[in-house]
Amino acid sequence: MARIASESLIERLAEWGVDTVFGLPGDGINGIMEGLRRHRDRVRFVLVHHEEAAAFMATGYAKATGRLGVCLATSGPGGIHLLNGLYDAKLDHTPVLAITGMQETSVLGTGYQQEVHLDKLFADVAEYNMLVSNPAQLPSLADLAIRTAYARRGVAHLTVPNDIQVAEAGADPYQHVAPARAPQTAPIYLQPSGLPRQEDLEWAAEVLNQAERPAMLVGQGALHARQEVLAVAEALGAPVVKTLPGKAVVPDDSPYTTGGIGLLGTRPSEELMDDADVLFMVGTNFPYTKFLPERARVVQFEAEPTRAGARIATDVPVVCDAKEGLAALLPLIARRDGSAHLAKYQKMMAKWRSDMETLENPDRDPIAPQYAMSVIDDLAADDAILTCDSGTIATWAARHWTIRDGREFYLSGTLATMAPGLPYAIAMQHAFPGRQVIAYVGDGGFSMLMAEFLTAAQHRLPITVVINNNNSLGQILWEQMVLGYPEHGVRYAAPEADFSVWARSCGGFGAKVTKSGDVAPAIRQALAHDGPALVDVDVNPNEPPMPGKVSYEQAKSFAQAFLKGQPHKAAIATTLFKDRIQRLDG
Template sequence: MEQIASEHLVTRLADWGVDTVFGIPGDGINGIMEGLRRHSDRVRFFLVHHEEAAAFMATAYAKATGKLGVCLATSGPGGIHLANGLYDAAMDHAPVLAITGMQETAVLGTGYQQEVHLDRLYADVSVYNQVVVNPEQLPTLVDLAIRTAYARRGVAHLSIPNDIQVASASATPYQHVAPVRAPKTAAVYLQPAARPRDEDLRAAADVINAGKAITILAGVGARGAGRLVEQLAETLDAPVIKTLNGKMVIPDDSPYTTGGLGLLGTGPSEDLVQDTDTLVMLGTNFPYTKHLPPAGKTKVVQIEIDPVRAGVRLPTDVPLIGDVATTLEALLPMLNGRVGHGRLGTYAAKMRDWREKLAALESAEREPIAPQYLARLLDDLATDDAVLTCDSGTIATWAARHWQIRGDREFYLSGNLATMAPGLPYAIAIQHAYPGRQVICYQGDGGFAMLMAEFHTAAQYELPIKVVINNNNSLGQILWEQMVLGYPEHGVRYANPQPAFAEWAHGCGGYGARIDRPGDLRDALRDALNHPGPALVDVAVDPNEPPMPGKVSYEQAKKFSQSFLRGQPSKTAIATTLFKDRIQQLRAD
């Protein structure tokens, strides 16, 4: 049987170590599907229900493994559906390759059915973006696409017309110069040098050594360097703030950390920012600048692998371009140790008080079920190597504060895009990558409803993911955002009947339970976590529980009050919940 061009694509992916392609077939990629069929022993096609989920799965696979994630969609609408997940990959710097179909080259430009020029659509989201017009291009373009995705930590895209997909692999339809040939050796990506220059390290050390009140801000770029981050904190008497994406850099119970920053962060972190004259940023491009120290009043040293991102958020005195771990190993011997642990001790005490306040809200006595209680139970019952995938919205607040990183635990969500719906596809991809680990999707009802068909995908592939739905029957984050703007809520609560998510889980062949009483919750979660296949627990939580920021500003409180005065329809229920929260915290005091 003659080799077709799509086999060039698939075999070259396999040479790069790609073992899975997430996607949905379509008439715009039938040739590629045939290439995958012929080489199914090397690359597995992972069938999903929606292309958006395929892109999320590729993104999660890349985030969790560090390897390239690959997704496949047909021409036109299939490729359009990939876009949200691809932006998630781009904004969180995950290496992903998107492969899409295209109409036959002879009809391009004629307004043919589903003729969408996806290379133009993806121009903003991609770091490499090519339409294949000659079968002999494929091995070389695959190499370049993958190398660029790794090097620039982003999305590469190849669009392959139908006639090119099924053409002879050696076809060369036109007279042309000799093509660039892909190397015969095993495909490999060479990591760039990761150590800053000596003069830059010395300049950074001078700035840090002159600091009196030093704070460390650690992001996901510091992942894997936790021991060195804690050593830096110990040396400098410098507490560590963690970004949400960087939650797993060091454990949440570490004596060196004050937790997160911003709306989902902690009160001690907000205090710490105001008590800082020198900020050391490790592998983060934290976007919420209003929560950072005032520009110009704080000295800044930033370790960043991408020189383009260095100094983007704050004026940076010394940018260190390199890998966090390698850079810290070179920098630490140049730093002066501090006598005593005054700042670390002060903020460790603040964190003890903060944790006591959080614990007071995790009460099993409250009905409706407090979302904090659900998050705490999940944290208590999960294994020490569990992976939690999370969605955007109030669910992210509960996860940030009540899901504790300890042991080998990990935590993934859509960081900078903050899109809804990736929690379930993320869990599926990570469970596929790590079949022996406990993988939990912790999601709101709004996000789950968007891509709930993928629970059937988990059942189809016998992936034992656990889905826990924090069901407030509303778009909870938007509700509170409306109120903080001073407006009564509008259009954010869903009417009855509520979707029967547990029945959907049963219909897919999995475990399903609906819980609306706090006394039933622990056993239901335990049963789900022990179930050998995919399981879902739909938990009716208090819809009026506010995700309060670490520090409530005067302006936020004023706007919140104005929403009541202007006719907030649920003001009685919200006021009752706030009163219960305060009573619980007073009991803890």
């Protein structure tokens, strides 16, 4: 059997350490599918039900492993479907390679069936983007695409015409002045040094040592630097604020953290941002500048030169890897003992944690979403991975999922798209078959890609899905009210979904929970199930994801929405009153 060009592509992926490709076949990639079939002992193909899910899976795989994620889609509509998941990778700086099909070269430009020039369509999302026009190009282009994805922490795209896919491997049908030569050696990616310049370190240390009320803000770029972050925080006497994608940088019970920032953050973090005279940003380019200090001096450790100093006025922008930079900085920090500044925020954080615990009330009816999330937190393993969708669920996860030991947390950060929670979980269970992987999703996000639960069943993956079912697009509901508008078009009409039926029809475990007393038993059963499991929890649809610190303008707009005819104001007011009473009782 002749060796085809697609084999040279798959072989090169394997040589780069790629062991999994997520995708959906089509007539535009039959040659690539044959290449995968011939090398199925080296690269596993995971068949999904929607290409968007394949892109999310590649992104989730890369986020959790640090290795390249790869997704595959056919020409035309298949490639188009990848885009949302690929933008998730782009905006969260995650290395992903997308491979798509293309019509035969002889018909390109004729308006052939499904002829979409995906290289043009992907021009914004991809750091490397190439239409393959010669079989001899494939190994070299694969190398360049993968190196670019790693170096620029983003998306690379190769689109391969049908006739190129099945041509003889290495064939060059043209005469060239500079003929293409396939690489003969194993691929190499030279990781650039993450060490900062010494003069930048000294400059940063000078500013930090002068701080009277320092604060650290850490993000996903520091996920691999937990010990270094804690060591610098201890030396500075600085509280540590965490972005949502950076939630796992330090444990949530650490005496150095004040938790999250922004609408999903904590009151101590907001107070700290107002109080700090020096802010040290590490591994983050946090976009919501209204939550950052207006008068503090800023030091930033950032791996990407174009992002250093780009978000807010920055006194000392430093280009470096978070782990290497902090380790090099630590000897230059003037150690402080007994910081009154840190003690102040430790006291505030103790009060915040107590307030959150009072909201995890099992006696409320309807079920409090805070309670459902707290049950997951209590029952999950110490090295569990939690994936999350966007929406109110992100608030409950941010505040009630406790990072400790080896626990991890992933969601769509900057794109903040709905629907990645389930595909992320599937990809991460493939990557870490021995670990507990839990997808915490809303009814809106789950319904978008719910067919992937069948994917999990078909691959016999023991993921656990917990649905926070408020039968609405909850986050949008509250955003409308904060703008001063009564809610509109955000609650679903009857019949209400029972996703547990779908889970059981797929051959998985499925439970519908409508009472608080049934939450813990159902989740315990789901976690113990040998295969995919789903618990659909009906939670209070009128529980507001209140900011850590409510501004006057937010309160005013919220009140105006009530006065304008908010249709569920009685139920919302009752929930808010109960929340307030429970905090006082606590």
